[in-house]
Amino acid sequence: MGEPLLVIHKIFSGYANLPVIDGVSLSVDVGQFVAIVGPNGHGKTTLLKTISGLIPVRSGNVVFAGDDITNQRADRTVEAGLVHVPQGDLLFPDMTVRENLLMGAYATERDSDVDARLADTFDFLPKLRDRQDQIASTLSGGERRMCGIGRGLMAGGRLLMLDEPSLGLAPIVIDQIYELIDHLKATGRTILLVEENAQRIFERVDRVYLLDNGRVAWEGAGAELMRRREVVDVYLGG
């Protein structure tokens, strides 16, 4: 087991008058593939936004690579190596695919590093090389998702947080996205994945956190969750 990369200790957060995250603690070790699952609207996306600094932490703390990054600005969190691929891509719609990818490496100072990462990303996602001059808003749903993941890879961070990369996609495209994620895992990347469809991740992940009403209702190994049918039935609708 690797050393802890991300450690979250009893964090509370939410929107204006709406508390959402209610004392969540979790940790992700170097090289681990961890998933957060749970029903829709129970705080998974809010949790990722809180970790990356888009939503303020009301209490508790977030430690990344040994540094306390609680309530650090989102742009500084990226510089620290924590990369968040948001739900629904959030691509820059009027930019080309190439420009979107280059934005992923915005925090990277050296041009040679950016060029190398762009070449690696194109090797990893060859379709993006073919579409590099296409305006992002004209891509298909699956291509957009790939571009979003590619943009995350361009940041070259130490932890990749993926927020429901399969949301709204056709089953065949979801398969492609998970092939990509498997490939990422095989390269040793540390991944924190948010997913509503638990069936997809049971066998893939090292650890699962089940989020219910902003709290961790269950945690354990992916394979163990698969055996706990009552948990799956109650929280994930079978």
Added chain:
Amino acid sequence: MDVWVQIVVSGLTLGALYAISTVGLSLVYGSMNMLNMAHGGILVIGGYTAFAASQWFGAPAIVSIVLAMAAGGLVGLLIFVVTAAPLLGSKNFETNIFIATIGVGAVLENSVLKVFGPYVKPQPVAFPGVLMLSGVAVPYQNVAILVVAMAMMAGVAALLQGTRTGRAIRATSQNRDAAQLMGVHVQKVYAQVLTLSGALAAISGVMISSLTSLSPTMGGDPMLKAFIICVVAGLGNTYGAAAAAIAIGFLEAGAQYAFGVRYGFASLLLLVIVVLIWRPSGLFGKSRIVRL
């Protein structure tokens, strides 16, 4: 033939002037959803800074223009620090900043009134002489306005398309959260945009006052026309605004020739009404619903 050359020259000059006034305003709205009502005030500051540099300190034209741009940029930055930054997280940012910048505009105009007095003054930063073109005398002033406008638009386009800062500005305008997640310091981008917009407004103030004259209220008319152009182009579309500014310059020059000078502005208002009925989001704009 002479008449057509005259209309083309007038249209191009007006269009170029409008483009300089409008691009900064459009850039700020496109990036921040901020209608900067102090834009006219910055324009006044620019005109009077060039006046002071030239008249009081004997600075050459180019130095006066650069100083005016620096002053305008500084005022833009101050507007960010004093009004935009504290309001950024507020619930009704667009409404709040609209009202706040009306106040800032009044402060700017009245400061100029206090320092320079209420009387109309000639702008000493000017380019005298005429160029003969197909029998039509084209003042060098008009040529200078065209050259400045083209240089400025090329500069803004190069910045937006070809630089890391420009990409960050475009990214922030297209999706603020995503830009932050890429490592863009959004507040810094906003400060840069308002500084740039201020510098552009200032140079526009110098050019407009060199064609007409200086007065503390000279910013009102160009700002109104800049808003009209932004509405016609679609709020926040910077390239569309530049194109619409040139087209509207021609329309105004043509209407003035065909129906008389007093119908020039009326023709613009008519155009706004037609565009708002036909395409409420502007010629190049995208539909968007905002609650004010």
